[in-house]
Amino acid sequence: MAKTSILVAGAGGRMGRAVVAEILKTPGAALAGGFERRGGPDIGKDIGVLAGLDALGLAVEDTAEKGLVRAGALIDFTIPAATVGNARAAAEKGVAHIIGTTGFSADDEAAIAEAAKTIPIVKSGNMSVGVNVLTALVEAAAKALNDDYDIEIFEAHHRAKVDAPSGTALMLGRAAASGRGVELDDKIASGERAGDRESGDIGFSVMRGGGIVGDHRVAFAGMQEVITLSHSAIDRGLFAKGAVAAARWAMGKPPGLYSMRDVLGLG
Ligand SMILES: NC(=O)C1=CN([C@@H]2O[C@H](COP(=O)(O)OP(=O)(O)OC[C@H]3O[C@@H](n4cnc5c(N)ncnc54)[C@H](OP(=O)(O)O)[C@@H]3O)[C@@H](O)[C@H]2O)C=CC1
Numbered sequence: 001m002a003k004t005s006i007l008v009a010g011a012g013g014r015m016g017r018a019v020v021a022e023i024l025k026t027p028g029a030a031l032a033g034g035f036e037r038r039g040g041p042d043i044g045k046d047i048g049v050l051a052g053l054d055a056l057g058l059a060v061e062d063t064a065e066k067g068l069v070r071a072g073a074l075i076d077f078t079i080p081a082a083t084v085g086n087a088r089a090a091a092e093k094g095v096a097h098i099i100g101t102t103g104f105s106a107d108d109e110a111a112i113a114e115a116a117k118t119i120p121i122v123k124s125g126n127m128s129v130g131v132n133v134l135t136a137l138v139e140a141a142a143k144a145l146n147d148d149y150d151i152e153i154f155e156a157h158h159r160a161k162v163d164a165p166s167g168t169a170l171m172l173g174r175a176a177a178s179g180r181g182v183e184l185d186d187k188i189a190s191g192e193r194a195g196d197r198e199s200g201d202i203g204f205s206v207m208r209g210g211g212i213v214g215d216h217r218v219a220f221a222g223m224q225e226v227i228t229l230s231h232s233a234i235d236r237g238l239f240a241k242g243a244v245a246a247a248r249w250a251m252g253k254p255p256g257l258y259s260m261r262d263v264l265g266l267g
């Protein structure tokens with residue numbers, strides 16, 4: 001079977017470097033190259049060396065366009081504005097787009113959905129098997145427990161994370177809302193003080209600090225018991241592994257907007 005040739009957006013970033021390392025150790029994948037924002041400090045550097053590996057003789061480029069010609073899939077963990085531009089560029093070149101970036105606006109989501117009319121796009125706030133199984137468990141628990149159980153989603157990440165709540169926390173919130181047959185946007189709790197919360201609200205708590213890779217907890221708090229479901233990411237190679245699996249899965253798929261639950265066959 002032919003190898004999937006993968007281009008890496010944000011190749012010098014925390015996730016970009018992990019994705020490069022994962023591609024190099026995956027027998028069914030090949031590295032098509034990597035790019036960073038124009039004027040970025042890593043332009044021209046060797047992609048292998050940036051990832052903490054041997055030199056590959058492949059320099060970081062300053063545009064998506066050159067690398068897209070060599071690629072079957074683009075893996076993207078960057079920032080929303082870059083990802084939206086990359087989705088348009090990938091659609092023009094017929095390249096599958098795997099989106100791990102989080103923190104999108106409604107307009108960004110619409111632009112990505114538009115590109116997905118032309119190419120397969122796999123988009124998920126969390127590429128790990130564990131979190132995607134957790135979302136199914138949260139949905140089932142929310143369905144089984146009525147509004148007497150207050151739902152609170154806790155997330156903790158490293159000090160450099162820019163968006164909050166995390167993409168994963170929002171995914172978990174949507175799963176809980178779906179289990180209750182409601183829309184998350186109608187149920188987000190507005191504050192933490194007595195009187196701020198209404199029955200059925202879904203709350204979010206955020207912590208930033210140090211090097212925490214990603215911790216998530218969903219509590220269903222009743223008057224006599226609390227049920228807690230949780231996930232801890234130990235190494236961001238976990239997310240890279242999921243993204244490379246998604247890139248390989250997307251090859252030959254019809255255009256459309258897919259999730260990691262599709263990739264993992266979780267329905
Ligand atoms: N879905 C998932 O499983 C996961 C999602 N994430 C998400 O991935 C995103 C990136 O996270 P992380 O790797 O920690 O962040 P980093 O800031 O370490 O990496 C982002 C990289 O993208 C680069 N970049 C910015 N603009 C462009 C552009 N126009 N073209 C190409 N590259 C660009 C940045 O360059 P510079 O710094 O020079 O601006 C940086 O190197 C976040 O949204 C995060 O939430 C993270 C982990 C898992």
Ligand SMILES: O=C(O)C1=N[C@H](C(=O)O)C[C@H](O)C1
Nearest residue numbers: 102125126161166167168214
């Ligand atoms: O920025 C991160 O680091 C992470 N972002 C994702 C998110 O927003 O949920 C996934 C993971 O938790 C790490």
